[in-house]
Amino acid sequence: MTITHGTILGGLSTVPDLDAGLKAYHDVLGLSLVEQGQLDADLATSWGCPASAGSPYAVLQPESGEPCWFRLVEQPEHPDFRPTRTYGWAAFECTVQDVWRWPKELPAELFTIVGMPKNIENMQLTFIPMQALGPGREMVYLNEVLVPESDLFLPAARSDVDRIFICVLATPDREASLGWYIDALGLERGTDYTIPYTMINKAFDLPAGTQTTLTMLQKGKMPIIEVDDYPPAATVRPRYEGRLPPGNALVTLAVDDLDTCKAAWLSAPTAREGALYDGRRAVTTMGPAGELLELVETG
Template identity: 60%
Template structure:
């Protein structure tokens, strides 16, 4: 079993209305390997505080690189009130990919909708991002990395679609969310950026030059959570009773020692088998913005 550093993003879970259609996209288009498919175990759903999701069709995929990151899909009815990038919680999963400018053609005919074409960001030449929405309106960034940044090491893709290397969080208070990750999980807020954030401005109908502040929460030079300040119009995410939140639903993070995590567990951590866990202890909690965070003990 490979060593996994503290803070590593071990997985992102998205909710989709039709698992077979989503698998055609994640397997056939993103070229991820299907590791497991079957009903969501009752005890796992309960550990997430989502007992009504028990038994739902679900699948686990992994990049062909073999990097320790698992993409999970859970089938669940759409929620009519969900609109991406307007509610608190997980807003997007950023993946490192090869050949970003080839992705618009690859995505033709798939269930993915392009919401941001590949483009260079002013003053940031380390990577080129693009953004897509899946069939569950989950946001996925496809980022080609070319170099590191001053305080951040960015992973180069080792397969056409590789690991999730940043998860984006929308929060009512950037300062409080950063403090939560620092005090509860031993992670470190590092750089803060202010920029006109097209995804947020478009979602809220704000002028294109509206500035958003965001802070990177890291473990050393490894990026983990991008914490975005959302506008005053943002609201908690509507969800079906007892089910997972719609869209980008849950993030799994590696922790050196679960007993050192100062969190309120939804259920006490227990060892789990199967993909992602591989016998490790895991437990889930809610972050400051109400986001579901599954913590996996890696020693």
């Protein structure tokens, strides 16, 4: 895959036990382990999370070799964190080869299935999703693409579990978040969808038919971020002082030129080595829903 402006280079999740995280992502989902160690203090500080320095971490990549990295950072569970109830990154959507195999292959001690594979009402039948919580209560969608080319380009998986192709953002103000990404990063507004969003309805004890509106942010036909309206009962995500947000913690996108982005950096852009960075400049900002967004200059 060619890395273009807006390409999802990775999603970072926090897990209470890195060994369990590796069992989930490496042993079960079949991702390749490409890097492991203790989190560099300068990198943690660049994320605005200096207390995460020294935490055990691992980096994994699909066996297809797609330029998308799954990062796991160990940190204690936060007792007040409840998935799909707070603002910020809500889920990472991955493309898989056979969604129907996964309900019976996800061990209960590592994954909690919250949505079985099914078709989505009010949307074109382009992929079949299922949803599960991983060992850090991070939300992972396993989506089998049926129609790679429609109004969007949806990548068909070339390994059992392949790249992240959509990141889901929960926001208190969908229009404000859309405007920020368009103005700051030059992304484009895609289609609005209004659907009975099962996971949101379950999380907030709403009637099954309650409708949620979401909008896709994209670059050309490449989807990048699904921006979801969240109910008034949603709250700011609880987190330990100086540490990463629990669950789906941080998203990394490729940008052509950091100097043309109109966002406030948490620290100065820095060239970084290692998996995902490969010597390129990277910097982190915070989006309007409190989400951590890392940008890597690839142009």
